Amino acid sequence: MSDLSGRHRGHSYYEANARGRITHLLDAGSFREILGPTERLTSPHLELLGLPCAFDDGIVVGHGRIDGRQVLIASQEGGFMGGAVGEVHGAKLTGLLELAVQERPAAVLLLLESGGVRLHEANAGLIAISEIIRALLAARAAGIPVIGLIGGVYGCFGGMGIVARCCDSLIINEEGRLGLSGPDVIETTMGVEEFDAADRALVWRTVGGKHRLLLGEVQRLVEDDIAAFRSAALETLEQPIQDLSLEALEAEHQALSARLTDYGSCQDATEIWSQLGLHDPLQLPLLDIQSFLKATCKIGREGA
Amino acid sequence: MTVEALMKQLFPAGHAVQIQGDILTGSAMTPKGTIAVMGTANHLAVGVETALALADFVLKVVREWPGRPILMLVDTQGQRLSKRDELLGINGYLAHLVKCLEMARLRGHRLLSLVYGEAVSGGFLSFGLMADEIHALPDAKVRVMNLPAMARITKLPLAMLEELSSASPSFAPGVENFLQLGGVCSIWSDMLSEQLANALGRQAAGDQRRQQGLQRLGRKLAHQVSQSVTACGPGDG
Numbered sequence: 001m002s003d004l005s006g007r008h009r010g011h012s013y014y015e016a017n018a019r020g021r022i023t024h025l026l027d028a029g030s031f032r033e034i035l036g037p038t039e040r041l042t043s044p045h046l047e048l049l050g051l052p053c054a055f056d057d058g059i060v061v062g063h064g065r066i067d068g069r070q071v072l073i074a075s076q077e078g079g080f081m082g083g084a085v086g087e088v089h090g091a092k093l094t095g096l097l098e099l100a101v102q103e104r105p106a107a108v109l110l111l112l113e114s115g116g117v118r119l120h121e122a123n124a125g126l127i128a129i130s131e132i133i134r135a136l137l138a139a140r141a142a143g144i145p146v147i148g149l150i151g152g153v154y155g156c157f158g159g160m161g162i163v164a165r166c167c168d169s170l171i172i173n174e175e176g177r178l179g180l181s182g183p184d185v186i187e188t189t190m191g192v193e194e195f196d197a198a199d200r201a202l203v204w205r206t207v208g209g210k211h212r213l214l215l216g217e218v219q220r221l222v223e224d225d226i227a228a229f230r231s232a233a234l235e236t237l238e239q240p241i242q243d244l245s246l247e248a249l250e251a252e253h254q255a256l257s258a259r260l261t262d263y264g265s266c267q268d269a270t271e272i273w274s275q276l277g278l279h280d281p282l283q284l285p286l287l288d289i290q291s292f293l294k295a296t297c298k299i300g301r302e303g304a
Numbered sequence: 305m306t307v308e309a310l311m312k313q314l315f316p317a318g319h320a321v322q323i324q325g326d327i328l329t330g331s332a333m334t335p336k337g338t339i340a341v342m343g344t345a346n347h348l349a350v351g352v353e354t355a356l357a358l359a360d361f362v363l364k365v366v367r368e369w370p371g372r373p374i375l376m377l378v379d380t381q382g383q384r385l386s387k388r389d390e391l392l393g394i395n396g397y398l399a400h401l402v403k404c405l406e407m408a409r410l411r412g413h414r415l416l417s418l419v420y421g422e423a424v425s426g427g428f429l430s431f432g433l434m435a436d437e438i439h440a441l442p443d444a445k446v447r448v449m450n451l452p453a454m455a456r457i458t459k460l461p462l463a464m465l466e467e468l469s470s471a472s473p474s475f476a477p478g479v480e481n482f483l484q485l486g487g488v489c490s491i492w493s494d495m496l497s498e499q500l501a502n503a504l505g506r507q508a509a510g511d512q513r514r515q516q517g518l519q520r521l522g523r524k525l526a527h528q529v530s531q532s533v534t535a536c537g538p539g540d541g
Binding site for chain 1 (some may be wrong): 387
């Protein structure tokens with residue numbers, strides 16, 4: 001069995017690619033890929049458009065172990081079309097979630113990095129994301145925990161932002177971004193006055209890991225280190241499974257209603273942080289993770 | 305078609321559906337009994353308030369009328385694009401609606417959708433696409449993005465995309481394309497109330513969209529790829 005402290009301290013999650021993340025997250029040598037690149041399963045739509053294809057269509061799926069426990073794992077490759085979901089990419093993920101119901105692993109780990117629907121095969125991509133959502137919730141209904149990890153260059157947006165929030169629990173780093181419409185999409189459509197996507201500080205305090213934790217949209221904020229993600233995933237595995245019962249969803253409903261009532265008129269994340277009773281909200285983005293968690297530990301986090 | 309005209313055709317025996325701020329909630333009589341009706345009108349963009357209002361209705365139906373079928377009437381231009389919605393975590397609100405619908409399904413509520421206006425991206429994902437069966441009127445507009453916008457973003461020539469759209473249903477908007485891909489189950493051209501009664505009479509049979517996409521030759525790989533993954537036991541990785 002591997003140690004809980006993580007065996008590969010010092011590997012940035014943000015900078016790693018899809019395969020590197022899997023390698024360092026799971027027990028050494030335990031990963032076995034399903035439909036790997038040797039199968040040369042590529043997108044027929046990209047081929048039709050004369051565009052470059054990837055032999056894994058931008059997602060790696062397979063079996064592995066974490067601290068000796070059997071898991072299924074999927075990892076989206078931001079380096080290929082921003083991790084966007086096309087027909088094949090989506091079907092690999094849906095298949096993995098359906099496999100979970102048969103195999104009953106300790107968990108399904110989803111390493112999410114995606115801009116959402118792949119616009120080059122938009123119609124197939126949209127349906128594929130809907131299929132992922134249904135398969136994910138079916139796995140949860142069968143009692144399999146689904147844990148999402150977010151922290152790559154491209155963040156987690158579009159339909160995959162909805163998929164993320166269908167997981168039992170989410171782990172994010174400070175660099176991780178989670179939302180629905182990306183800042184550049186909002187700027188392009190609604191104008192720079194609505195959302196200035198070039199204002200990096202604004203982007204991070206609106207959709208970044210720290211704000212998502214304070215809001216209760218994610219459960220764990222970790223250093224940008226794959227070992228830290230591993231420890232957080234193991235911690236999450238120790239928790240009771242979040243069920244999809246009427247009572248659980250009524251509780252979520254109350255929390256989301258309260259959030260809208262309390263912060264619905266806020267224009268900036270710093271206003272929300274201030275209302276949460278945090279001292280010196282303007283300083284929060286500057287704090288390192290440990291200091292940030294210490295400064296905000298009194299906040300009752302939804303669903304944490 | 306306006307939503308009022310639509311409901312007149314769908315529910316000749318009458319309905320009690322309220323329209324408030326372009327959000328529809330209520331009930332209707334059908335030959336198969338009373339059903340719950342929810343949805344959107346006037347191409348409403350789904351923001352945090354809309355998602356919460358629809359989720360509120362789903363929770364109420366599950367609490368007060370266990371097992372009652374839910375019909376979703378879809379007309380949405382997509383998710384609301386705003387910094388404020390993102391600040392509040394709009395993806396969490398849409399996911400909440402999705403989870404409420406799944407919970408209703410798990411508790412035996414039949415879920416049906418009818419796209420009568422627009423059905424676009426995140427707005428469509430958050431409710432209409434969650435149904436056991438998704439149907440559409442012939443003039444419904446189902447899309448992610450139109451071809452000129454796609455040409456701009458993908459930097460591919462518009463003429464090329466237009467030409468390819470006749471060969472593949474994955475690119476251009478349109479209800480026929482979504483039908484071919486399996487994303488729409490069938491198109492209801494007439495006899496809406498009969499079509500609804502028939503759909504209510506069928507049993508939910510899991511997510512059939514990949515099989516339908518394959519049968520209709522719109523998505524030739526999705527079914528096979530997901531099956532290949534599920535066929536991989538722990539020893540065959």
